[in-house]
Amino acid sequence: MKSKTLLAVAAFATASLTAIALAGCSGSGGATPSGSTSGPIKIGAVMPLTGPLAALGAGDKEAAEQTVADINKAGGIDGRQIQLTVADDKTNPTESVKQFNQMASDSSYSAMLASSMTSAALAVSSSIEQYKIPTIALSPVDQYVDGSNPYAFTSPGSTKIYAAALVDYWKSIGVKTVAVAYTGTDLYGQTGEKSTKSLVEAAGMKIVVDEAYDPAATDFTPLITKVVAAGPDAFVQWGSGPAPVIITKQIAGKGVHFYVTGSQASNLWLQPSGAAAEGVIGATTAALDPDAIPAGPYKDLVMAVATPWRAQNNNVNPPEFAYGGATAIELLKNAIEKAGSTDRGKIRDALEATDLLTPNGHYHYSKTDHMGLDASAIGIMVVKNGVWKATDYQLNRFKTDTPK
Numbered sequence: 001m002k003s004k005t006l007l008a009v010a011a012f013a014t015a016s017l018t019a020i021a022l023a024g025c026s027g028s029g030g031a032t033p034s035g036s037t038s039g040p041i042k043i044g045a046v047m048p049l050t051g052p053l054a055a056l057g058a059g060d061k062e063a064a065e066q067t068v069a070d071i072n073k074a075g076g077i078d079g080r081q082i083q084l085t086v087a088d089d090k091t092n093p094t095e096s097v098k099q100f101n102q103m104a105s106d107s108s109y110s111a112m113l114a115s116s117m118t119s120a121a122l123a124v125s126s127s128i129e130q131y132k133i134p135t136i137a138l139s140p141v142d143q144y145v146d147g148s149n150p151y152a153f154t155s156p157g158s159t160k161i162y163a164a165a166l167v168d169y170w171k172s173i174g175v176k177t178v179a180v181a182y183t184g185t186d187l188y189g190q191t192g193e194k195s196t197k198s199l200v201e202a203a204g205m206k207i208v209v210d211e212a213y214d215p216a217a218t219d220f221t222p223l224i225t226k227v228v229a230a231g232p233d234a235f236v237q238w239g240s241g242p243a244p245v246i247i248t249k250q251i252a253g254k255g256v257h258f259y260v261t262g263s264q265a266s267n268l269w270l271q272p273s274g275a276a277a278e279g280v281i282g283a284t285t286a287a288l289d290p291d292a293i294p295a296g297p298y299k300d301l302v303m304a305v306a307t308p309w310r311a312q313n314n315n316v317n318p319p320e321f322a323y324g325g326a327t328a329i330e331l332l333k334n335a336i337e338k339a340g341s342t343d344r345g346k347i348r349d350a351l352e353a354t355d356l357l358t359p360n361g362h363y364h365y366s367k368t369d370h371m372g373l374d375a376s377a378i379g380i381m382v383v384k385n386g387v388w389k390a391t392d393y394q395l396n397r398f399k400t401d402t403p404k
Contacts (some may be wrong), residue, residue: 046112118187125143162261181209182195
């Protein structure tokens with residue numbers, strides 16, 4: 001019954017958001033960019049700057065704006081300055097569609113960044129196709145990975161490569177049983193659970209708890225009780241916002257090895273979790289512990305983001321979302337340069353042929369792969385003394401599997 005209810009809710013939400021997107025598109029006649037050769041290069045971005053997922057948007061915004069400033073200071077793109085316009089979707093897919101349409105319908109915008117909230121980034125799918133505007137999602141929209149939406153790409157890796165990194169780690173330490181908790185009303189949680197379950201079962205491990213939770217809840221005692229009773233070798237949660245902090249505190253000291261993903265790869269999860277976060281392991285961007293990365297081109301790119309971030313944020317390392325935001329701008333810059341044009345179609349074609357090393361990994365976009373990353377982009381990190389650090393497992397991986 002639970003699964004039928006979730007499917008019904010998802011179907012209703014998708015239909016509603018599609019209708020909103022098309023309604024927003026109806027007045028523009030599908031305007032296309034002029035491909036002008038003068039003036040600023042306009043990029044639009046929609047991010048959750050308020051609401052429960054504001055932590056995601058804040059990192060994306062600060063790093064994207066810093067990258068734009070750095071590019072403009074160095075002369076821009078072919079002598080033209082980038083103009084980045086950021087709108088707040090308030091952690092609301094409906095608002096995300098509205099804000100996205102306002103910019104995408106303006107033919108002076110050459111490209112877009114879609115929301116750090118996965119459900120919101122997917123909600124603009126029909127708008128992306130309607131306006132034929134190259135768009136990089138700032139969240140892991142698994143539905144964009146196969147290139148079926150020709151104008152939609154992702155900056156973060158898919159939930160599948162995060163789950164694969166965890167399963168590979170679990171195999172290395174002999175995990176046999178796994179508990180999974182996920183946000184049942186959010187796409188990130190749903191796809192994360194699906195990816196984890198598939199890969200765990202393929203590896204010969206057993207799922208002993210598979211439980212959806214309400215991200216607005218403030219007490220997860222029933223979930224924690226069920227997990228503790230099952231006694232799994234590993235317990236992973238897929239979700240964002242305040243709920244993972246509460247789950248972290250409630251599972252602490254219960255004798256269960258707890259795992260998180262990139263959504264918790266920031267001080268905005270670390271600080272409120274406090275001592276309960278100690279020893280928690282996460283699958284995150286491999287860049288999360290910059291100092292652990294071996295010297296080379298990849299570390300140089302990571303430090304180009306980390307160094308100014310630290311200077312502006314009391315020597316704190318950038319969160320996962322900062323690398324995603326900075327990288328999305330770099331991907332667009334590279335595509336515009338290769339296209340030699342601000343024409344939307346030409347930028348899209350150049351994006352699909354991307355072969356670029358970035359702070360977030362090495363992207364190899366293709367017609368059938370609009371995510372473009374491999375396992376080397378994901379690291380296995382652990383919280384030590386309130387800071388994300390590379391595990392010994394990850395330090396060994398860096399010796400042979402650093403993005404190149």
